[in-house]
Amino acid sequence: MQHDQQAGALSRRGLFKVSAALLAGVTGLATLPKQLLAAPLEGKLATLIDLSLCDGCADRPQPACVTSCKQEKNHTVPKPVDPIPSPFPTNIIEDWSKKQEVANRLTPYNRIMVQKAQIMVNGQEKNLSIPRRCMHCDNPACATICPFSANTKDKNGAVVIDQELCFGGAKCKTVCPWQIPQRQSGVGIYLKVAKELMGNGVMYKCDLCIDRLKAGKTPACIDACPKKAMLIGPREQIHAEAEKRAAALGGHIFGKQENGGTSTLYVSPVPFRELEQKLTPASPDPKKGQPLLKPDVKRKMAESDGLGKAVLAAPAIGLVAGLVGALGKLSQRRAEHAGKESR
């Protein structure tokens, strides 16, 4: 009886909730451009993270994007060997296998995290939530200068680390403006090569759920977001959508220019410079898996592009110089020969 009463109460409350949710859902979905939802996940893709919609899943113990990413990816990290070899001479071992539940920073087992910022938005103090993961840069140094090409950029824009090829040297982390990739020691190919002397595990980061994308599915985090704060679609459409939303909010975009452009666009109602200053905990440390949000980060490798172009021109320069030099030498020989004959 009590159960029935409760059920009734629940059903009335439930009905109200369901109706409200349906209304919100339909309204919410109606505001999303259909082509982004219906467009096939082909060609160059981009993602949009709308900070005006993300509430960090305040009603859940953990943001849905974080939970779904863990479910999707944690099993992809192999169990490290025991004991993990000590890398010479640093002896630095990074083992997250016993701390898989950590969610307040990026780790090999936590490839998306949600940062918080308490900030004034249109005169009202609000808590903004900022999901952070790999930006999937347009020209990512982490991939282009990986010595073993273990980190590559897919045609669809996703930057993906091949776990079978990565030695865990962490160069990708060093050259990433946000130091996103995280290392798990004691796993990977280095164990079979020179485990104490070269490499130290495998680097892990968001791969935009490349396997799901190839199967025509959206990444797990986007799929799970209850607020539809994250979107994926053809790059041009996502860019247009980001511009539209930023204009409607009187807001700002992050990721369009940063590090030379990325495949991830954040739309925020407040400037990112202000947002970064209000991040909690204060002064995040990228070395500790807490990326910064500084706008206008330059693509450092752009400084060497001019020299790279000179390298590409070098064969033509050498060829022309060789041609000119040889022709000059031949005519000199001919002149000498003619001189000898005339004598």
Add this chain to the structure above:
Amino acid sequence: MSTVKLIKRHELIVLLEHWGIAISGIALLMSGIFQLPSAARYKITAIPGFWWSGEFFFTLKLHYIASVVFVGLVLFHLVYHLLLQERAMIPQSGDVSESVKVLKTFITNQPEPPFGKYLPEQRLAYVAIAIPVLLLVVSGLIKTWKNIYAPDLDRTLLLWATWMHNVGFILFFMAFLGHVAALLIKPNRPMLRGMLTGRVTREYAEHRHPRWVSEIEKNET
């Protein structure tokens, strides 16, 4: 006052090619090693004057600068000597067995056979160094193109270029060490003077390269 009679072994252009490729090649080996995450790990960055060794973007610039010289000179070398039909460094049939015989003379102190301008093992060494150089140049150009214009380069091509470059690096490093180690063999040492000044003593040339000297004399007459 004793005067040493000298004979011209290399033109200035050949010296420039050799030393240009040598110096840029050493710079490439060094900056290439520092493209591996090795300098910080092995505390090379802590050596006074080597702070830059762990700066990947900086060592990439060094790698590019050295590549301009290296790649330019390799192409110059190929075109220049091909057009002038200078083929003295190209291996000839029988060079392998001849090289074995010459190597035996180094060990047994037996007299060497008379040589032309180059020793048979020098011609083989030329090929042994030319193969990794060509691997490195081709794969390096692909990698540079990728860095600037095509970060999403076809993965198969990228992996080929990467491993051609990595294997080429090991082969080139070994060939470089072998090339320098050739100076440990005493009879080879007078050739260093030739590579530095373009000239060797007539005495050395007549003793070790009589076929080359007679060729020069034939041309002069």
